[in-house]
Amino acid sequence: MISATMPLIRLRHIAALSLFVLTLFGADGGKTHHLLYVASPGIRNYTEWGGVGVLVFDIDHGYKLVKRFPTWQYQPGQKVENVKGFAASAATGKMYVSNINRMMALDIVTGRKLWEKTYEGGCDRMALSPDGKTMYLPQLEGPAWHVVNAETGDVIATVETRSGSHNTIWAPDGSRVYLAGLKSPILRIADPKTNTIAGTVGPFAAGIRPFTVNGSDTLVFVNVNELLGFEVGDVRTGKKLYRVEVQGFKYGPVARHGCPSHGIAMTPDEKEIWVVDGPNNAVHVFDATVMPPRQGQTIQLKEFPGWISFSMDGKYAYVSTGDIIDAATKRIVATLKDETGHLVQSEKLLDLEIAGGRVVRAGNQFGVGLKVQ
Numbered sequence: 001m002i003s004a005t006m007p008l009i010r011l012r013h014i015a016a017l018s019l020f021v022l023t024l025f026g027a028d029g030g031k032t033h034h035l036l037y038v039a040s041p042g043i044r045n046y047t048e049w050g051g052v053g054v055l056v057f058d059i060d061h062g063y064k065l066v067k068r069f070p071t072w073q074y075q076p077g078q079k080v081e082n083v084k085g086f087a088a089s090a091a092t093g094k095m096y097v098s099n100i101n102r103m104m105a106l107d108i109v110t111g112r113k114l115w116e117k118t119y120e121g122g123c124d125r126m127a128l129s130p131d132g133k134t135m136y137l138p139q140l141e142g143p144a145w146h147v148v149n150a151e152t153g154d155v156i157a158t159v160e161t162r163s164g165s166h167n168t169i170w171a172p173d174g175s176r177v178y179l180a181g182l183k184s185p186i187l188r189i190a191d192p193k194t195n196t197i198a199g200t201v202g203p204f205a206a207g208i209r210p211f212t213v214n215g216s217d218t219l220v221f222v223n224v225n226e227l228l229g230f231e232v233g234d235v236r237t238g239k240k241l242y243r244v245e246v247q248g249f250k251y252g253p254v255a256r257h258g259c260p261s262h263g264i265a266m267t268p269d270e271k272e273i274w275v276v277d278g279p280n281n282a283v284h285v286f287d288a289t290v291m292p293p294r295q296g297q298t299i300q301l302k303e304f305p306g307w308i309s310f311s312m313d314g315k316y317a318y319v320s321t322g323d324i325i326d327a328a329t330k331r332i333v334a335t336l337k338d339e340t341g342h343l344v345q346s347e348k349l350l351d352l353e354i355a356g357g358r359v360v361r362a363g364n365q366f367g368v369g370l371k372v373q
Contacts, residue, residue, distance in 0.1 A: 030356035034059040036311075036318070037108075038336065039071075039086040039097050042346025043306065043320065044256065047080055049345035050338060054097065054111065059311070059351065063324055063334040065344075069111030071097055071104060084140070085125035086348035089132025090362040094150065097348075098123035100140055105153060108352060108359050117153040119146055125348075125365070127168040127177065129192065136177050136190070138165035145179055147195050157195040161188050167210060169366050171217050178220070180208040187211065187220060187233065201233040204240055209259045210307065212266050212273075214369035221264055221273055228260040230275050232292060242292035252279035255304040263307040263347075265367020267327060268314040272296075274367070276305040276319070283308060283319060285330065297330050307347035309367040317367075320347040 036057040040050030052074065056067035074080050081099035088095035088108055095108045103123050104116040122140030128150060129135070135148040141164045147157035163181025170177050176198065179188040185206055191198040202208075206225040213220050213235075220233040228251050232242040251260055255278065263276035266288065273286040273293050281301045286293035303321035310317055310327065317325040322336040322345045336344035350363040 032353055032355040032360060034351065034353055035066075036063065036336075036349060036351050037086075037088070037095065038344060038346045039083045039348040040344065040346050041080060042083050042086075042348040045080040045082045046345075049322075049343060052080060054095070054106070055336075055338065055344060057336060059316075063336060065336075065338060067111070068339070069106065071106075072099070083346075083348050084123055085137075086350060086365050087126055087128045087135070088350060088352060088359075088362040089128050089150070090352075090359045091130070092132035092150070093359045094132065096126065096128070096135065096150070098126055098137065103137065103153070105150070108362075109354060109357055115153050119155070124165060125167045127170040127366075129170055130172065130174045134192065136168050136170065136179070136192075138168055138179070141166055141182060145190070147192075159190050159195050159197065161197065163188065164207070167208075167366075169211070169213055169368060171213065172215060172368065172370065173217070173372070176217060178211070178213060180211055180222070182207045182209060182225075184208065185224070187222065189235070199235070199238060201235055201238050202240055204231050204233065205243065209257070209261075210263050210366075212264055212367050212369070214266060214270055215371045216369075221266065223259060223261045223264050223275070225259050228277060228279065230261060230264050230273070244286065244292050244295075246275070246277060246284050247295055249277060249280045249282070249284075249298075254278035256306055263305055263320065265308045265310055265317065266369040267310055267367075268312065268370040270369040270371040272327075274308055274310075274317055276308050278304055278306065281305065283317070283325070299325060299330050299332070301332075303343075303345065309349070309363075309365060311351045312353075312361060312363045318349055318351075321345055 038055045054069040057063045085098040102118040105114040121142040124138040126137040137146040143162045144160040164183030166182045167180040177190040185203040187201040189199040209223040211222040229245040283299045307320040324334040353360040
């Protein structure tokens with residue numbers, strides 16, 4: 001049934017979209033706009049938490065929804081495909097959305113689709129080189145990563161690990177690519193100059209799930225199966241350093257992922273590690289200025305968390321529950337909602353800065369440290 005208020009909602013939304021387009025293309029004198037882009041369905045194929053597409057929220061105006069870019073179209077009754085990865089480049093102005101079978105490239109500002117391709121073995125959570133020209137695209141829990149020309153989508157090389165290819169982080173300085181397979185306790189490190197494995201870290205206690213790295217490429221922080229907490233590895237020696245277990249909270253069943261802590265992020269200034277707690281619907285904050293990191297404050301959530309990252313300036317933590325947390329006060333300050341006021345949840349989101357129709361900066365779907373020593 002269509003609500004009697006829907007026409008009014010649509011008119012208001014059309015007006016907001018018109019203003020959005022005008023301001024991004026410079027009608028406001030080149031003011032910088034801080035935006036949060038959210039790919040949906042970003043939790044499995046659950047369309048009730050955002051529908052299908054890329055939703056754009058205005059960070060400077062209370063995370064108000066200002067635009068929805070279309071991605072894949074589905075017929076009634078047709079099975080919707082899970083979004084698996086989301087990446088963007090300020091250098092090229094392009095963003096990329098992958099689902100379990102295929103990937104598309106879109107213009108960040110206009111949302112215009114540039115190309116779409118399917119890949120052998122499917123797609124998972126990818127990473128872009130700092131210049132935006134090359135991508136490491138994991139197969140869907142398969143044996144290898146595709147090395148992709150990000151301009152055309154063509155595969156130019158393959159890096160085989162036989163580890164259940166899953167999560168990918170390209171080091172901010174471009175020197176290495178971290179390859180995590182959920183079927184292996186060892187984190188592989190690829191050399192993007194040769195597209196070969198140049199190093200490893202681990203073994204960790206179990207298969208690697210979400211992970212993050214510091215800005216100097218010296219430490220990795222990994223979630224692993226069966227652990228409420230995380231482990232720390234030394235990139236230089238390749239050894240595991242610490243196992244950090246969340247204290248004071250019980251391990252229990254989880255809604256998704258089969259992993260109690262499926263989400264970890266480092267603040268850009270590298271002072272804190274935030275780790276999600278699925279069994280207890282919470283986020284725990286650890287002091288990362290000491291090693292091993294020391295547990296501190298806990299933030300309670302209303303929904304199950306399965307991912308966490310940070311805004312580029314470090315002011316906000318973005319949780320997959322749709323909660324926006326002030327990183328300084330540790331308080332929830334906003335919750336993402338769609339055009340009709342329904343909750344938006346996604347594990348695939350990142351922030352961008354746009355001024356005068358040009359992308360100035362692009363965030364990262366992983367909460368990586370940005371302090372370079």
